[in-house]
Amino acid sequence: MNKRALRRDKFKFPFELSEEQIAIKLGFYFGLLEEGLERSFELHPSDEAKTGADHEYEGILARYYLQAKAPVGLLGTQKVPIDKDREDAGLNTIRKFRADNDLCENPYSLCFPLRRPAKHAKVPEQLQHNLLYAMHDPSKRSYAMYVAPTTYEKEEYLRLLRDKSHREYLHDGPFWRSNNRRYLLNSTMLTEMFMNMPFLQAHICIVPHDMVQSHEHHYSYSVHANDVAFHSPAVLDDVSMNLSDFLARQSQFNSRAADEEPQSIEAVASDLKRSLPESVLSGIAPVENESRISWIKRVGVALKKEYGIDQYLLVKRK
Numbered sequence: 001m002n003k004r005a006l007r008r009d010k011f012k013f014p015f016e017l018s019e020e021q022i023a024i025k026l027g028f029y030f031g032l033l034e035e036g037l038e039r040s041f042e043l044h045p046s047d048e049a050k051t052g053a054d055h056e057y058e059g060i061l062a063r064y065y066l067q068a069k070a071p072v073g074l075l076g077t078q079k080v081p082i083d084k085d086r087e088d089a090g091l092n093t094i095r096k097f098r099a100d101n102d103l104c105e106n107p108y109s110l111c112f113p114l115r116r117p118a119k120h121a122k123v124p125e126q127l128q129h130n131l132l133y134a135m136h137d138p139s140k141r142s143y144a145m146y147v148a149p150t151t152y153e154k155e156e157y158l159r160l161l162r163d164k165s166h167r168e169y170l171h172d173g174p175f176w177r178s179n180n181r182r183y184l185l186n187s188t189m190l191t192e193m194f195m196n197m198p199f200l201q202a203h204i205c206i207v208p209h210d211m212v213q214s215h216e217h218h219y220s221y222s223v224h225a226n227d228v229a230f231h232s233p234a235v236l237d238d239v240s241m242n243l244s245d246f247l248a249r250q251s252q253f254n255s256r257a258a259d260e261e262p263q264s265i266e267a268v269a270s271d272l273k274r275s276l277p278e279s280v281l282s283g284i285a286p287v288e289n290e291s292r293i294s295w296i297k298r299v300g301v302a303l304k305k306e307y308g309i310d311q312y313l314l315v316k317r318k
Helices: 001-011 020-036 093-099 127-136 155-159 187-195 243-257 263-277 292-307
Strands: 013-016 041-045 057-068 072-075 108-113 142-149 203-206 218-222 228-231 233-236 240-241 308-316
Touching: 001 243, 013 127, 020 041, 020 057, 020 072, 020 142, 020 187, 020 243, 041 218, 057 292, 072 093, 093 108, 093 218, 093 228, 093 308, 108 142, 127 142, 127 263, 127 292, 142 243, 155 240, 203 243, 240 243, 263 292, 292 308
Parallel strands: 057 142
Antiparallel strands: 013 072, 041 308, 057 308, 072 108, 108 218, 142 203, 203 240, 218 228, 228 233
């Protein structure tokens, strides 16, 4: 009996850091996206001070909407078999689906739930997942995704964070803003850095694939940042990549796009008004004499406060 109880309880291992802690660490690396560009480009996170007036900017080169997730590790069914009477219970349904569909679960798989609406949210019926889905539009240089580690072990995660093998060009590592030093990195060098950072390689990016009616769903994935599934059960293709690949591609794309006409502040504001539901926009009413860039920044503040979504704006100064 004790052995059976142990098997039931010991197949899942929650991550030992919070979503907020993960988001803070990822923010340092996203800050590098401006480094391969000219000095006229700036990356503004949603929690930064007031941006300024519209006349200071030519436009916005790219937008990023990130939801950091703290995964649960699931040992494979070969290591911890599922009791017959537990196949439809809890996270065992994910393990069974992955095993039945030959999705990688060695040495473990990982999963995370969609965000449940906060009890005291201004718009309690609005699901974070649907906001992310609405704001992902690469044709408008707007990227929305979940970002989650491919390990559930805090010790391993922090070891990767502190790995000095990729710091040839960044003498103070991922905390490169801490002493206000700036490093002139061309886009080719920056792309290579992103591709070879063990910490970034240990994260998956999953683009929301569809709207949902409830938060009661999970994404699951492998330690290789692939074999993604959505539960209610479906195997998904072409919705994921690891974070190092994504940032490397963005570095290359932004470098090529730097000489192009950026999206105007007005166009981005209009796109947000089309993409976000009225129930969310009503809480971000324009302020008298407020610039549009400041309104866009307040959208980011609201998304962070109400839904845990981090907005980053890559802007170009005049």
